[in-house]
Amino acid sequence: xxxxxxxxxxxxxxxxxAGALSFSHLHDVAAAAGQDGWKAWAYPVxxxxxxxxxxxxxxxxxxxxxxAGGPRLWFLVALAASxxxxxxxxxxxxxxxxxxxLRVTVAGWPAVAFFGGTLLAHxxxxxxxxxxxPATDAATAPDGGSSDVEGPDRKVPYSADPEPTPExxxxxxxxxxxxxxxxxxxxxxxxxxxRALGEEHRSATGRPADxxxxxxxxxxxxxxxxxxxxxx
Numbered sequence: 001x002x003x004x005x006x007x008x009x010x011x012x013x014x015x016x017x018a019g020a021l022s023f024s025h026l027h028d029v030a031a032a033a034g035q036d037g038w039k040a041w042a043y044p045v046x047x048x049x050x051x052x053x054x055x056x057x058x059x060x061x062x063x064x065x066x067x068a069g070g071p072r073l074w075f076l077v078a079l080a081a082s083x084x085x086x087x088x089x090x091x092x093x094x095x096x097x098x099x100x101x102l103r104v105t106v107a108g109w110p111a112v113a114f115f116g117g118t119l120l121a122h123x124x125x126x127x128x129x130x131x132x133x134p135a136t137d138a139a140t141a142p143d144g145g146s147s148d149v150e151g152p153d154r155k156v157p158y159s160a161d162p163e164p165t166p167e168x169x170x171x172x173x174x175x176x177x178x179x180x181x182x183x184x185x186x187x188x189x190x191x192x193x194x195r196a197l198g199e200e201h202r203s204a205t206g207r208p209a210d211x212x213x214x215x216x217x218x219x220x221x222x223x224x225x226x227x228x229x230x231x232x
Contacts (some may be wrong), residue, residue, distance in 0.1 A: 002135075022082050027086040032095035033106035040172070043106070046113045047085075051078035058121050070123070074116040081109065193218060196232045 026044035035043065054075035061068035089095070093102070196216055201209035211229035220228070 019048070022086060025089045026082065026085040028095065029088050029098075029102075030106055032098050033103045035106060043109065046110065047078055047081045048111050050116055051082065052118050054078060059121065069095060071120060074120060077112070077116065146159060190218065190220075191231060194228050198231070 023044040026047055027040050029042040030043040054071045058068040058071035058075055061071060090103075093099070128148075197214050197217065198209045201207075211225050214223050215222070215228045218228075
């Protein structure tokens with residue numbers, strides 16, 4: 001475990017050192033080409049971001065088994081920009097008097113990086129293959145064959161021919177429903193009150209009032225529900 005952590009720590013330290021040196025070289029080349037101030041610091045960020053984005057997209061396409069020519073091209077472009085800046089600061093170019101082609105290349109890099117990043121970001125992503133669906137609980141057997149339905153605890157065989165279903169027996173005769181109780185006559189005062197409550201409910205909701213609700217509101221016994229319903 002300690003050896004693994006030591007290897008990881010060494011890789012991280014090496015990556016930080018290499019990234020810092022490359023970042024500084026790109027800044028120096030951009031500053032020598034006339035990009036002063038914050039613009040010189042933005043060039044290393046642009047190059048490294050395009051490098052990482054192209055690498056990730058290239059790996060995604062390779063894992064999906066598709067061609068990764070486009071992302072590979074932009075990866076090589078960003079790698080050439082980073083490697084070229086590192087080589088240029090080794091004394092091969094006079095940074096106090098850089099050639100015109102280098103100034104043109106540095107000045108046109110933002111447009112190239114933006115174009116490449118847009119293509120990488122908006123490229124159609126390959127959808128992941130759906131996971132295999134679990135086996136169904138019961139399988140349908142073909143004609144004349146048989147299959148087994150396996151459960152968690154036992155294996156139940158069954159044949160393709162369905163078992164004969166017993167004929168339904170005659171339904172038992174049901175007793176006739178009791179006749180509704182005759183409506184009880186209501187006093188005239190209650191008649192007017194029931195009709196008023198029914199009209200009030202209809203005007204408020206647009207639906208007829210419930211006889212049980214009206215009867216309960218008036219405090220009448222259940223035997224008068226039919227009389228209330230007749231008035232509503």
